[in-house]
Amino acid sequence: MFTSRTFKINKICEYLLNAKVKRCYPKHILSNRSVHDVIDVDINGVKLIFPNVWLRDNCQCEQCFHVTAKSRIIDYNNFNVDTKPVKVTKNSNSLQVTWDDGHKSKYGFNWLKLRSFSPKYQKKYNDDIYRSPKIVWHGKDFYEICKKHDYKDIVSSDEALHKWLNDTSVYGVSVIEKTPNSETAIDEIVKTVGFTKRTHYGEKFVVQNVTNTSNVAYLSSSLQIHTDLPYYEYCPGVNMLHFLVQTKGEGGENILSDGHYTAKYIKDNFPEDFKLLTNVQVEWSDVGEEAGNKFYKLYRAPIIEIDSNDEINRINFSIPQRGSHFPGSIEDVVPWYKALKLFFNLNKKFAAKFKTPEGNILVFDNIRLLHGRNKYEDSENNVRKLIGAYIDWDEIYSRLRCVKVKLNLID
Ligand code: OGA
Ligand code: ZN
Ligand code: ZN
Helix, strand or coil, X not given: CCEEECCCHHHHHHHHHHCCCHHHCCHHHHCHXXXXXXXXXXXXXXXXXXXXXXXXXXXXXXXXXXXXXCEECCCHHHCCCCCCEXXXXXXXXXXXXXXXXXXXXXXXXXXXXXXXXXXXXXXHHHHHHHCCCCCCCCXXXXXXXXXXXXXXXXXXXXXXXXXXXXXXXXXXXXXXECCCCCCCHHHHHHHHHCCCCCECCECEEEECCCCCCCCHHHCCCCXXXXXXXXXXXXXXXXXXXXXXXXXXXXXXXXXXXXXXHHXXXXXXXXXXXXXXXXXXXXXXXXXXXXXXXXXXXEEEECCEEECCCCCEEEECCCCCCECCCCCCCHHHHHXXXXXXXXXXXXXXXXXXXXXXXXXXXXXEECCCEEEEECCECCECCECCEEEEEEECHHHHHHHHHHHXXXXXXXX
């Protein structure tokens, strides 16, 4: 049933192979040290293993864990990473462990399962609680993947809020329809999540034709595909554009492409270009003045930022907001420009193009999608006016998890 025991190395290998998941386990679990330091538990026929040190670190007793702060309060001055269990017992719904220093811990089975190291439960936790897996798309499928949501529903129903936030996180884009025709309507949507990301363009910003502008977006000329504010280290996660007035004339269409789709395409078909796009640092920049405040923002990062698991963290792209200082080596310049042009061309090729109707809020992942706008004619009786606001992914994922708890979708 359960034992505190020394796992034989071949037993562990067998366990991992049986689970057909050897690749997914961290390498160190096969090392000599960790295999001596686990407790295995059989929960209703499901065999799970937990390292001693992890169990001790996550003791849920009042001395080790503060209930209302929901935080670990173990005194690490006395924490022993080599702690061993001296007694392990189990009843119908929990595991009890007495440690070699006499401390006693108790763990509920559901609590343990959710935190299990087995790849199946790790995936469940990742998908249900951490972040829903993203679905990448080509522009030709835009009308299927871009889900429509109703303004009133989002501000009044947790189910609708959950659906909107989840769709936005999965596809990186969504639309809110039937938004009241007012400059403050977007505030109610922001409130459902929490608060905006404030930037030097303000809490909210107005996109319309402005002469002597502080930003090329505030013109009526074409706005080439880009991500907003790549020159911020803490770049806004989600962009929301409320189309208060759409141009009656030609032009003004939006262009949207999934940077993750393009990145994967380049990785598969042009690996050398992918290396340049992920390795060569670019200096993103915005220098100027807005509402009397001067700014001089610089941030260095490649066009495609990837993490240690080869997952894309963030896409940065802007022609106007890329500075002229090239931080990389001179040998990289020519091949890098070719890779940049490939990324630009493919995003345009894979993009969806549509004219966003008045009353819609176009919501998109600003660190995944590239967006742009076709030029339009601006005149006294033909204007175009958008109200924009940013929200960070931290706030969106947080609200999404809170709503899931409220709706009993997760514990
Ligand atoms: C922007 C922008 C899109 C539009 O202001 O950065 O991308 O449709 N605007 O005007
Ligand atoms: Zn404890
Ligand atoms: Zn933009």
